[in-house]
Amino acid sequence: MPSATTHPEFGPHTTALAVAAAFPSVISGKTILITGVNLKGLGYATAEAFASQNAELIILAGRTPAKLQECADALAKEYPNTKTRVLELDLNSQKGARAAASTLNGWTDVPAIDILVNNAGIMNVPTRQLNEDGIERHFATNHVGHFLFTSLIIPKLIAAAQKPGAVKGATRVVNVSSFGANYSPIRFSDINWEKANGTLPLAEQPDYALKADSYNSMGAYGQSKTANVLLSLGLNERLYEKYGILSFAVHPGSIVTELGREVPAEDYKARIESFKKKGMVFKKLGEGASTTLVAATGPEIKGEDGEWEGRGVYLSDCQIHESTKVWYTSWSEGEKLWAKSEELVGEKFAF
Template sequence: MATSHPEFNRDTEGLDVAKAFSDGIRNKTIIVTGVNRGGVGFSTSQAFATQSPACLILAGRNLHKIQECIDAVKQDLPHVSYRALKIDLSSQKSVRAAAAEVLSWSEVPTIDIVVNNAGVMCVPERTLSVDGLEMHFATNHIGHWLLTCLIMPKLIKSAEGKPKGTTRIVNVSSLSPTVATMRWSDINFDKPNKELPEAEQPPYAMLEAWGFSDCRDRSYVPLDGYNRSKVANVLFGIGANERLYGKHGILSLAVHPGIIQTELGRDFDEEQLAALAGMRTKGIFIHQTLGAGASTSLVAALDPKLKPGETINGKENYGSFLVDCQISDSATALAVSSSEAERLWVLSENLVKERFSW
């Protein structure tokens, strides 16, 4: 399995991807979550808007910020229909209200592409959501998973009579799946890390490189909370394909968008900022433009060559995770495991107290 454009890479701009796959955008209805002017959600929305979608739904917590984004894109591209959707992904009640609003829009009968882009990173202290879940997991995984499941009737409607893989769900992950796994035995970070089963212990060297200390004795390390939720983003896609691709032709993929300076790092403290500066000096991290931060999501949303992951050379779900606009096999085995994906799906249903079958 390969992509249509092997020449696309970490420096490719989202706009160029949108132009290459303009047929996949024209007259489509697209949702992008986590949209604010300084973020990847904005550049992703902007790139989609250039190729005449029927409707672009921008979702986020702050309607004022979303409207700012709509106004900015509309200035250059006034012919697209834009909608703002208020959603707090950390609250299941808010997610349910937003999904009900989307389902109520009779003039928006289908949803063709969902880009689950919003996220929180490195919440300084262990924080539980209103539903009692660790904040990264609640926001980055459960909120997106629940929203997608609830609006599924409109995705299924979109997929009817079209080639398989036309309707898509894209989960914006990170590089976390290349180093991390799920924390099944302690999803709310109550136990010290050293007491976890070996397979669930965090990548200590990586956390220390980011400026965190005493990681074995701590139960919550901010970056570890983020990492686990980003593994869930990949497993969500694998579980979704199992349920949706064969029956409805809906394809779900996860991506690492790149290293981009956005508000996502707003909670870094002095240790993390110093560690990051050091990694940049050594060339470990090289910043990409906001436009380049959109490109891998657009490839995942649009490239007709992509399909559900396959087992290749004993590696499960090769093709389910993209980096730098190309398929990547860099995720840990447990971050792309079908059995881990099933386990996450069941846990997610239990946590929202609802079963989904389509």
């Protein structure tokens, strides 16, 4: 794998618009779906960058139709050459993920999706909460919902990869992960954070939380972000050799977005100030979306004979990130997670 992208000068403060401008032919005419889109978030900054280079259609997916329509209206005003459609998608429930996939698969006038950006997410759920499917909320929303939705719409991605003249590796799934993946591996014996951390097998114990504790919001968030990276491994294993569909996970950087909605406003503000005092640099929205754009469009980031060995699936600051933990670059962990995810949704997927 290459150690740098086509543009080694791209870095933490490169904007998504700048990345898009470097790859106009890759974006022009494409159909792109982005989850978790609102005007103040990374999803909109990502959509704006794709629209700036004449994407054919951008599907804006999220829980709140009114917020999606705000984004569609803003894009239409700024970039009239790109069409938009909104798709209601509640990733917090399997019922919601299935409903959205069914709606999308019924859009016969959208036969193919060239790029899927799984951007939606939640963070900082203060107490251990389970969703209606009995799964811890971070894991349910950030991973299981995306796993199920993505798996159900794979035929649309395969259709894109099989267009006449399609380039192997051009059809992509980008999973927006986080540095939080460093906080916790997948707790296969305790997905829902019910047990004391110190009682788990050593390989499943989180780095972030105290070993004696059980639920920790950043640890639970970290597990879900580890799952985002491992999902890319699982998708590559199943789709790259056979169809030329490629998946990457990205760390967008630290950005102040609505991800902090679960925390009281004053507490969230104090937390941000604390991080700043410790030297953490926060990116603007456009800078946060840039690595997603590199992962979606960079023509040189592709597999070599399908042999990945966990490298190159994770990008940060617009470049391939080499310093990663074994628990989210491991093929065996990826396969275990795929099997666990199928068990949780009650369905096996064959593509």
